[in-house]
Amino acid sequence: MYAVEFENITKSFGLLTVNDKVTFGVKENSVHCLLGENGAGKSTLMKILFGSYKQDSGTIKIRGKEVKFKSPLDAIDEKIGMLYQHFMLIDEFTIWENVVLGNEMNAGMKLDYKKIKYRLNEIIEIYNLGLDINKKICDISISQEQKVELLKLLYRNSDILIFDEPTAVLSPVEVNEFFKIIEKFKADGKTIIFITHKLNEVKELADRVSILRKGQLVYETDKADIDVQKLGKEIIGNVEVAESPAKISPNEENKKSFIELKDVTLIKDKVKVLDDITIDIRRYEIHGICGVEGNGQQELVDVILQFEKNISGTVMMKDERVSIVPDDRYKRGMIKEFTVGENLILKKPSEGLISKRTVDTASQYIMKKYDVRAPSAETPIGSLSGGNQQKAIIAREIEMQQNTMIFYHPTRGVDINATAFIHSEIVSLRNAGKAILLVSSDLDELLKLSDRLSVMHKGRLIKTFDETELSSGNRNNLLEQIGKLMIGIH
Numbered sequence: 001m002y003a004v005e006f007e008n009i010t011k012s013f014g015l016l017t018v019n020d021k022v023t024f025g026v027k028e029n030s031v032h033c034l035l036g037e038n039g040a041g042k043s044t045l046m047k048i049l050f051g052s053y054k055q056d057s058g059t060i061k062i063r064g065k066e067v068k069f070k071s072p073l074d075a076i077d078e079k080i081g082m083l084y085q086h087f088m089l090i091d092e093f094t095i096w097e098n099v100v101l102g103n104e105m106n107a108g109m110k111l112d113y114k115k116i117k118y119r120l121n122e123i124i125e126i127y128n129l130g131l132d133i134n135k136k137i138c139d140i141s142i143s144q145e146q147k148v149e150l151l152k153l154l155y156r157n158s159d160i161l162i163f164d165e166p167t168a169v170l171s172p173v174e175v176n177e178f179f180k181i182i183e184k185f186k187a188d189g190k191t192i193i194f195i196t197h198k199l200n201e202v203k204e205l206a207d208r209v210s211i212l213r214k215g216q217l218v219y220e221t222d223k224a225d226i227d228v229q230k231l232g233k234e235i236i237g238n239v240e241v242a243e244s245p246a247k248i249s250p251n252e253e254n255k256k257s258f259i260e261l262k263d264v265t266l267i268k269d270k271v272k273v274l275d276d277i278t279i280d281i282r283r284y285e286i287h288g289i290c291g292v293e294g295n296g297q298q299e300l301v302d303v304i305l306q307f308e309k310n311i312s313g314t315v316m317m318k319d320e321r322v323s324i325v326p327d328d329r330y331k332r333g334m335i336k337e338f339t340v341g342e343n344l345i346l347k348k349p350s351e352g353l354i355s356k357r358t359v360d361t362a363s364q365y366i367m368k369k370y371d372v373r374a375p376s377a378e379t380p381i382g383s384l385s386g387g388n389q390q391k392a393i394i395a396r397e398i399e400m401q402q403n404t405m406i407f408y409h410p411t412r413g414v415d416i417n418a419t420a421f422i423h424s425e426i427v428s429l430r431n432a433g434k435a436i437l438l439v440s441s442d443l444d445e446l447l448k449l450s451d452r453l454s455v456m457h458k459g460r461l462i463k464t465f466d467e468t469e470l471s472s473g474n475r476n477n478l479l480e481q482i483g484k485l486m487i488g489i490h
């Protein structure tokens, strides 16, 4: 029995056909992975299923019956739930208020808060979500926000669950937790549609895989026949992925430090969020930082950006200004409602007004150079695919031509092609003598790019691997060692 059947779903935005006669079925009580590059049309198809968009043609069947959703409310009535790529929670409200909001609260009924809270805590217990429902959203981490969204779906008893790139914002340990939750969903008889860019996750979880390329269904396979390399090929089609340039070796005297932190400690709410950090970031070097999210990475970056002044220890910097590609592009990197062009010049120091012509010329140049694909510079940046948004932000930061650059999760939620492009840009910047700090939770990325690699745990830098340690020895041993360090075993 199929939980969901897509039959010839077609959807265009203007001249662009985003879903092109897409036909496939999702079996009940299975994990179905939907793959494809940024812009392939995955989110659009899921939004159609969830009733946020309406298809131009084609039909959707739920449990064998054709449905015509007018809005997500109709989908929710059919017990469909969607975990969006971008969370929709209200910062100043508590977790339980956010869950109830949009359910009962709208109905204007008098609520039995005690009962609701009891039920929420029950779900948290069953699924091991580890949430305190009285905490405000602004006080919890991204991975916890995601669990709040899951709590919402579970509270509504959804049994067809759409997860749109849920693991893009999670660290390896959190991904494992998330997988356990998915396995529990499946054990409970739920159906899961799971979008991801990480093919090893597909191998681990999927019962069946469907791949979209440029809006068309190009490949499907069952669990038994999943071949990760084949999936990679089908996702990108017949195009060459950019290779990163070889790293050049600078002269010793050129390896000057541009940033030096010495014995830096930062205390917040009586907790040492940075504990005696000593680190330097040198020219011609990519210094990788790895760790489970929330172990001081953000604070380290904030100290370098001089957002945190209340520190002990010393910070020496060659320049005042540092470029940053931030971890949360929606909160810190761009203004969604502004056009691509406006976002590209957002940080340009200027005297007075900038003419539209200047914006247009500059942004067209940058879009071409960095292959930012958008209908035009006047498209709101929020409507581009994640990879193109990220390329735009990276382009803007590179064009600022600072000596020191921070890349914080530069390829999170970005597809194979755009990731290769971004990696190659980072290596080129290093080869041009920039000092680069790379904070990431993607170990493959860190090992591929870093000249030195430091592991953070509970605000401390517990180990720095130098170039020789990174390049010699067995990669699996190295991975295991780093994995252990990340959870504090050394």
Ligand SMILES: Nc1ncnc2c1ncn2[C@@H]1O[C@H](COP(=O)(O)OP(=O)(O)O)[C@@H](O)[C@H]1O
Binding pocket: 013, 018, 036, 037, 038, 039, 040, 041, 042, 043, 044, 045, 383, 384, 385, 386
């Ligand atoms: N509301 C919209 N208006 C115009 N274009 C859109 C809109 N939503 C998505 N698109 C375009 O549709 C294409 C597919 O997007 P999407 O479904 O988000 O891809 P994916 O989720 O596979 O990365 C992209 O080129 C995107 O820019």
Ligand SMILES: [Mg+2]
Binding pocket: 042, 043, 044, 085, 164
């Ligand atoms: Mg998407």
